[in-house]
Amino acid sequence: MLLIDCPYCEQERAEIEFTCSGEAHMQKPQNADDAQWEKFLFLRANTKGVHYERWYHVHGCGRYFNAARDTISDKFLLTYKAGLPKPELPNE
Amino acid sequence: MTRFSFPSLVRHAFGGDKGWDQQWAKPEPKASYDVIIIGAGGHGLAAAYYLAKEHNITNVAVLEKGWLGGGNTARNTTVIRSNYLYDESANLYNHALCLWEGLSQELNYNLMFSQRGxxxxxxxxxxxxxxxxxxxxxxxxxxxxxxxxxxxxxxxxxxxxxxxxxxxxxxxxxxxxxxGTARHDGVAWGYARGASTRGVHIIENCEVLGINRHADGSVSGVETSRGTIGASKIAISAAAHSSQLMNMAGLDVPLExxxxxxxxxxxxxxxxxxxxxxxxxxxxxxxxxxxxxxxxxxxxxxxxxxxxxxxxxxxxxxxxxxxxxxxxxxxxxxxxxxxxxxxTPDRSPILGKTPIQGLYLNAGWGTGGFKATPGAGHLLAHTIAKDAPHEINAPFSLSRFQTGRLIDEAAAAAVAH
Incomplete structure (x- = not known):
């Protein structure tokens, strides 16, 4: 069970309170062609390493936030509020 | 290679079971091959076997980062079925099921295939x-x-x-x-034995680190942990690491x-x-x-x-x-x-050509790749040999995510593949 730090609740809560909503910082294209729609709808970083993703605190505050997580160890490096730019990662 | 049969079992039993051959060779990599398949799981080994058997292409190497059949081939729950909703999927998985039905005899290897329902x-x-x-x-x-x-x-x-x-x-x-079910390891071993007997090189502990290209964009070979190996055709059949390998060739893929x-x-x-x-x-x-x-x-x-x-x-x-x-x-x-x-986003696999000349992709099988092993290998071999997809795997192209012709098994069976 992962422990996830909700940046709104400012509490570390169990994974079962959350759902993961996929890769973060996806920009919906304007006046897109087929290739841009493909990129937005389907192509994903699928990073082996630090992955930026959205989480939804469905059984808590009910808000979306972003997280940086290492997909090899599943360790959360940090979480931050939705709308903020990709942050610098803290040094290990 | 000794064929398994009742007389050969009896003969070896009297010899204390000491005289069995190695079931497949462990050759050193050559400088180049006609075809390189990345990933020695069931799918990759099956593709190598069918390239040799049906298309007479035997100058083939199967490169494996770890050991043969050590990834999802060894981790699945061995369920085999073909009751998919859409025509394209039914054709694809039933092609595999039909191959399963004669496979133990064909490979002379007991896959413990059991059609128990x-x-x-x-x-x-x-x-x-x-x-x-x-x-x-x-x-x-x-x-x-x-x-x-x-x-x-x-x-x-x-x-x-x-x-x-x-x-x-x-x-x-x-x-x-x-x-029904089959013995998962046995499938990889049976295909490895069949491919190796026909001259295919299976090279373990050989991680692909880069994909080399000619000036015209076509593939020229791979950089590996055991040196550079040339090939004019490269197939990626690496399950979870297909994203990383496609990234090496400069392509993003719709996989998570x-x-x-x-x-x-x-x-x-x-x-x-x-x-x-x-x-x-x-x-x-x-x-x-x-x-x-x-x-x-x-x-x-x-x-x-x-x-x-x-x-x-x-x-x-x-x-x-x-x-x-x-x-x-x-x-x-x-x-x-x-x-x-x-x-993949539509929970159907990607099996076909890529925008790069000479690079083929077999990935995105998600939670249900084991059942497709013979079919995926058979169709990937066809696609490589003819440089064109078979009519069964043509709908499962990488380009469907741009054209929008999805095969949305996600809606039909998102779990329990």
Whole structure:
């Protein structure tokens, strides 16, 4: 069970309170062609390493936030509020 | 290579079983090959076997980062079926099922292929309608599938709890009698033996670090942990690491990797006659010939390469198993593991050419790649040899995510592949 730090609740809560909503910082294209729609709808970083993703605190505050997580160890490096730019990662 | 037969078993038994050959060679990599296949799992080895057998292309190397059949081939729950909803999927998986049916004899290798039947339970009126639609669609496509009412389902699988007093009572089931299980390791070993006998090089402990290209963009070979190896045709068949390999060639792919867990119980006498899958309560179960119950859970929701998952998923699955089969409530579980499954947005695989000349992709089989092993290998070999997809795998192109011609099995069966 992962422990996830909700940046709104400012509490570390169990994974079962959350759902993961996929890769973060996806920009919906304007006046897109087929290739841009493909990129937005389907192509994903699928990073082996630090992955930026959205989480939804469905059984808590009910808000979306972003997280940086290492997909090899599943360790959360940090979480931050939705709308903020990709942050610098803290040094290990 | 010694053929396995009753006389050869007797002869070797009298020799103390000391005279068996190596089942496949372990050659050093050559400077170049006609075809390189990345990934020595069931799919990659099958592709190499069919390239040699059906297309007479034997100057082939199968490169493997770890050891042969050590990835998802060794981690799946060995279920085989072809009762998919859409025409394209039914054709694809039934092609594989037809190859499964003669495969032990063809490879001269006991795959322990057992068509014990796969029964998928319906727990709601909606699911009853959905599975009946599946049955009709399958029959139109020549795939066997039949609807069973509750009593018929109980007759087919006596341990099943059909009490109306449970949270999700069983309301009926769809049964594919030609479905079943096979020995997962045996499939990789059988194909490796068949390919190696025909001259294919299987090179383990050889991680691909880069994909080299000519000035015109076509592939020229790979950089590996054991040096540069040339090839004019390269096929990526690396399951969860297909994204990384495609990135090396400068391409993004519509894949995400999730953890999928499975577990086995202590071995017991034969008690469970078939494979049962339930989408509503998220569980599937069969009994191996060794006597272990083999149980699969659903995928996790976040991208992960950890190859391990959380306990609450396993608890959820076992709760479902115990409610469907109360006789298993006191069974002890022996082992639990996770695999890393590569999933596409429409839950159908990608099998075909890529925008790069000479580069082919076989990926995105998600939670259901094992059942397709012979078919995927057969079609990938065809695609490589002809430089064009077979009519069966043509719809499963990488370009469908741009054209929009998805094969949306996600809507049809998002879990329990």
């Amino acid at each position: 796969v029964m998928m339970l319906a727990h709601s009126e909606h699911e009853v309608q959905l599975y009946k639609r599946h049955v009709h669609a399958n029959r139109l496509n020549g795939v066997d599938n039949e609807w069973l009412n509750v009593e018929q389902a109980k007759d087919f699988c006596p341990p099943l709890n059909i009490s109306p007093d449970v949270r999700y009572p069983v309301m009926g089931a769809a049964l594919q009698r030609r479905g 990797c999730f953890t999928l867990q499975a577990l086995v119980s202590e071995p017991v006498a034969p008690v469970f006659p078939c494979v049962i899958a339930s989408n509503t309560v998220h569980a599937y179960i069969s009994q191996s010939d060794k006597g272990e119950l083999v149980i699969g859970a659903g995928t996790e929701q976040y991208v992960s390469y950890a190859q391990r998952g959380p306990l609450h998923t396993v608890e959820h699955t076992l709760a479902a198993i115990c409610e469907m089969f109360p006789m298993f409530t006191r069974m002890k579980m022996l082992r639990n593991w996770g695999g890393c499954v590569d999933v």
